[in-house]
Amino acid sequence: MNTELLGIIATYGLTLVIAIPLGKYLAKVFAGEKVWTDFLKPIESGIYKLSGINSKEEMNWKQHLKALLTINLVWLVYGFFVLMYQDKLPLNPDGNPGMTPDLSFNTIISFVVNCNLQHYSGESGVTYLTQHFVLMFLQFVSAATGIAAAVVFFKAFRDKTSVKLGNFWEFFVKSITRLLLPLSLVMAIILAFNGTPSSYEGKDQFISVQGDTVNVSRGPAAGFIAIKHLGTNGGGWFGVNSSHPLENPNYLTNTIELVAQVIIPIAMVIAFGIFIRRRKLAWVIFGVMTIGMLLLLIPTVSSELGGNPAIAKMGVSQTTGAMEGKEVRFGPAISAYWSTVTTIISTGSVNSMHDSTMPLTGLWQLLGMMINSFYGGCGVGVLNYFIYLIIAVFISGLMVGRTPEFLGHKVEAREVKIAALITLLSPFLILAGTAIAGYVFTTHGEAAWAVQPKNWLNNPGFHGFSEMLYEMTSSNANNGSGFEGLGDNNVFWNVATGFVLLLGRFLPIIGPVAIAGLLGSKKYIPESAGTLKTDTMTFALMTFAVIVVLNALSYFPALALGPLAEYFTMLK
């Protein structure tokens, strides 16, 4: 078998080898059982003490959401101003300027919501201070926010009836001290030893072999790159993210970065099953997610390995596949795998330029982000999947004529309404957003913005439309990757995607936590012959069908105008 395909299999295998035990460990950590990292308890107590937090104080779901939203608001306000005035603050060896208000608005939201859409370029748009004290800080805490929200959801189903769901600050702090920080530390050091810069030295200059003067951007990137993957954030230290040789020096680091972004999302599913004492349910969920992932992955790899048919016509050998926007040290196969993983998991880091991938690859990338729950982001993947589950429970309940139940709790009108609203939110934001962008592009081409609308698109025709669709989809999914040809650093895209990001993050957290909180507080109905079992193959198929039908109905027209139209034009 060829070494590039073997690389994919080994990477996924290594992911499972780490993720499954990690899931077991997380279930114990959040249940407060004994684990080997308990030696960190004094540090956690210190953190609670200094912050005036009583970690034993139990909260109901509303209090959890209040705490979550409050601390996120604090980060938004703080970061907005620091980014705008970064030029006047220390640790700016390259003398980079402050951000414009609209760019700062977009950037801070994007990092608070765990998206890391970047309308600036890392080399010239931020300083070492903001890279660390705003962006990297948020990469840790936004991931921890997602994980803590998921644990609140776990708590609601652990016992028969529960109103008190633990302490939000405790879940949040433990996500950092027991999971994100230790793993990041190990990974950052491995990266540093493979060539990723870690020191605070500024730009360097050298004269090349042919006599050109070359400036080199550097900086303490290793720590940033570790958490950007572990926390499924995805924002790069450098402009081109993990295709940059300093950010991702070789095939080994590429494997590590790939494994790192998938382990926590998978571990959360495993942890869910153990935590609520229904392991079979977790494996069924994992199975559906994995099949979904494979259905996106296989055609992606095949379309990239096939190469660009337009270049094949010129007579160039594409034995290794499509290479535009890709790096030789990775090759097209693992780059295709990366593009699937980063879009289904909301990481949004890239090791190849998605704008230059084949049309059908673009289709699978978009679909991955639209579905957004085949594993999904840190914590929020499980929450997104839960919404599909509730819809599936509701529809199956109607089909067999029984009151729908989930894990012993009646699912009633209120919960289904919330789930339906959250389901409708994504297509609304993506399609309305793209439509407005398309309208501005066609009718207000001359608007005097930093990038004039007529110059937004880097590619003509259907592909240009895909660039706009991708940007909105990526924002809604809190993904952060892009068809980077889009001229997005201007007031329209900064503000529009800013709002899409906010709504696309917090409503899909509030919704599932609310549903879980409501369900958890209801009377427990013991299982009987009439109970709809949610951990069976039939129900798995049902959920899968719900996911496919909902997304196909919502997005097929838009996808037909973009990647599909481009694909069929190229066949001619």
Next chain:
Amino acid sequence: MKKYILQSIRLTAVLMVLLCVVYPLVVAFAGGFSKGKGGGEKLTKNGKVVGYALLGQSFTKPEYFWGRPSAVGYNAAGSGGSNKGPSNPDYLQQVSDRIDTLLKYNQTIKKADIPADMVTASGSGLDPNISEQGAIIQIKRIAAVRQLDERTVAELVVKNTQGPLLGMFGPTSVNVLKLNLALDALKQ
């Protein structure tokens, strides 16, 4: 509500010390023991730094192995890909021109010998590598310009070819800068 605001602010401050000061400093300290001392590994020629091992640089002279096309002219302070879509007509014209240039400078090769990586821009614009085939098609030109034996040049290519990880995973690649430095070292 007020309680949550105060707790949020204090928790943010405490975590900042841990995550933004302690964590990167520990990484920086550990990175100090790596090959490039945390600043990136540099390569030298006659004692002078001529580049970074991991960063590709522009080679246009016929006596050097060329790297891949770069959308940003190998600007290591402003990385970038072309972001050209696969069906973009301007882009396809550009690829076609690159094929012609390669054929012009390497008259012994055929179109079908040219691997895709030599006519497409990399994602970072700083790709330090080319494929093995990308180096092989340039051997005859280099040998002729430098008046070297083809076999000597071919041996250098083999020596500077990096196989798959552990011999099993991933592609084969050639580091252009290292290969060219090895070429220059031959003369002396």
